[in-house]
Amino acid sequence: MTAITYELIKTDQKSKARRGRVHTPHGSIETPVFMPVGTAATVKAMRPDEVKQMGAQIILSNTYHLYLRPGHQIVKEAGGLHKFMNWDRAILTDSGGFQVFSLGDLRKITEEGVEFRSHIDGSKHMLSPEKSMEVQNALGSDIIMAFDECAPYPADRGYVKNSLERTTRWLKRCKEAHENTEIQSLFGIMQGGMYQNLRYQSAMEIVELDLPGYAIGGLSVGEPKELMYEVLDYSVDYLPANKPRYLMGVGSPDYLFEGVERGIDMFDCVLPTRIARNGTAMTSQGKVVIKNAAYERDFSALDPECECYTCKNFSKAYLRHLFKSNEILSSMLLSNHNLYFLIHLMDGMRKAIEEDRFLEFKKEFYNKYGKL
RNA sequence: GUGGGUGUAGUCAAGCGGUUAAGACACAGGGUUGUGGCUCCUGCAUUCGUGGGUUCGAUUCCCAUCACCCACC
Numbered sequence: 001m002t003a004i005t006y007e008l009i010k011t012d013q014k015s016k017a018r019r020g021r022v023h024t025p026h027g028s029i030e031t032p033v034f035m036p037v038g039t040a041a042t043v044k045a046m047r048p049d050e051v052k053q054m055g056a057q058i059i060l061s062n063t064y065h066l067y068l069r070p071g072h073q074i075v076k077e078a079g080g081l082h083k084f085m086n087w088d089r090a091i092l093t094d095s096g097g098f099q100v101f102s103l104g105d106l107r108k109i110t111e112e113g114v115e116f117r118s119h120i121d122g123s124k125h126m127l128s129p130e131k132s133m134e135v136q137n138a139l140g141s142d143i144i145m146a147f148d149e150c151a152p153y154p155a156d157r158g159y160v161k162n163s164l165e166r167t168t169r170w171l172k173r174c175k176e177a178h179e180n181t182e183i184q185s186l187f188g189i190m191q192g193g194m195y196q197n198l199r200y201q202s203a204m205e206i207v208e209l210d211l212p213g214y215a216i217g218g219l220s221v222g223e224p225k226e227l228m229y230e231v232l233d234y235s236v237d238y239l240p241a242n243k244p245r246y247l248m249g250v251g252s253p254d255y256l257f258e259g260v261e262r263g264i265d266m267f268d269c270v271l272p273t274r275i276a277r278n279g280t281a282m283t284s285q286g287k288v289v290i291k292n293a294a295y296e297r298d299f300s301a302l303d304p305e306c307e308c309y310t311c312k313n314f315s316k317a318y319l320r321h322l323f324k325s326n327e328i329l330s331s332m333l334l335s336n337h338n339l340y341f342l343i344h345l346m347d348g349m350r351k352a353i354e355e356d357r358f359l360e361f362k363k364e365f366y367n368k369y370g371k372l
Numbered sequence: 373g374u375g376g377g378u379g380u381a382g383u384c385a386a387g388c389g390g391u392u393a394a395g396a397c398a399c400a401g402g403g404u405u406g407u408g409g410c411u412c413c414u415g416c417a418u419u420c421g422u423g424g425g426u427u428c429g430a431u432u433c434c435c436a437u438c439a440c441c442c443a444c445c
Binding site: 037039040044045060062065092094095097098099101102103118119120145148150189215217218219220221246247248249250251252255267268269270271272273274275277278280289291292293323326327328330331 | 406
């Protein structure tokens with residue numbers, strides 16, 4: 001018995017989109033789902049009760065960051081991550097694999113693991129499959145991710161093949177080292193870059209380990225949109241239908257639609273909260289760069305079709321003023337809106353799948369949303 | 373009224389005789405996708421209060437003038 005189980009409820013008649021449910025020790029999650037990112041045990045600028053109230057079913061936090069600060073032992077002493085940050089719904093933790101990729105410069109990858117320098121104080125650390133499991137076990141998140149290597153783009157076939165094979169070996173070590181299987185489930189991560197046969201090889205290797213869920217990693221790392229969609233097309237088919245499929249790091253509305261259409265169940269992304277902090281909103285009419293001078297005297301709502309707290313109570317002119325004045329409330333209100341927007345977009349997608357009109361729903365959205 | 377000082381972009385300012393006048397902030401665009409991000413990138417003075425003069429050449433020196441500031445009557 002694993003901590004996480006997947007229930008397939010319905011598959012769309014005209015696409016690979018599917019409606020499902022992931023059962024976790026902290027409640028069940030209706031899928032497809034968007035997971036807000038809370039790297040340092042907090043969804044930046046948001047209170048947990050707000051995140052919960054807008055309908056977030058699961059959030060993501062991060063092994064690398066919590067290991068460095070405050071330290072996983074402290075989180076464990078606090079009673080685990082859920083209690084520490086006061087979030088009683090599901091939590092997924094990333095393994096630190098992506099930081100190995102994004103920190104780039106000061107790191108050394110070996111078979112044992114990755115040696116890197118802390119971005120906080122420069123101190124030297126080693127992250128390995130065993131260490132990542134130790135940290136994630138201490139955090140107590142419901143879904144824990146395998147410690148993988150995310151190959152950069154572009155990367156040649158030889159590099160990607162070696163990297164994916166090492167990721168499989170690391171996955172076996174993760175499975176071996178993972179201790180709390182009763183309350184935490186380990187998801188494997190497919191790699192393979194932009195090469196179809198390598199994606200296939202990676203899938204075969206990780207699926208053989210019969211894990212509770214699988215993620216597609218190594219996408220949205222700078223490749224063209226069309227290429228990502230193409231890789232996604234066949235990659236999803238290599239994963240079992242009776243397990244949740246998670247596309248890592250994707251979160252713009254168009255990517256979410258294209259992912260769901262191809263059979264993805266879970267997404268996470270820093271995009272909504274990051275662009276919120278930098279003065280941009282996602283709305284039903286498209287992207288709104290609230291800091292632009294055009295909104296100086298625009299007293300209308302950010303998104304006239306949105307029911308979120310921000311849209312119901314404040315004008316674009318006020319939001320622009322808050323941003324230009326560097327007010328904390330700016331990050332709070334825009335993050336609130338962007339997260340609400342994506343969460344409700346997923347609500348709409350789920351409903352559309354149930355009614356077999358996912359493609360129509362997608363078309364309607366694109367017609368209004370326009371570019372990105 | 374007398375003496376002194378200052379006038380360079382929206383603001384604070386560097387430059388003080390020599391090719392395209394630092395920088396910061398502000399302002400204006402853009403970026404952002406398993407968060408090293410209240411961040412990053414780009415743009416923004418044919419012109420140095422005004423008028424003369426000296427000089428091959430002046431934002432830089434001289435004179436006048438205007439504005440503002442300080443001190444003393």
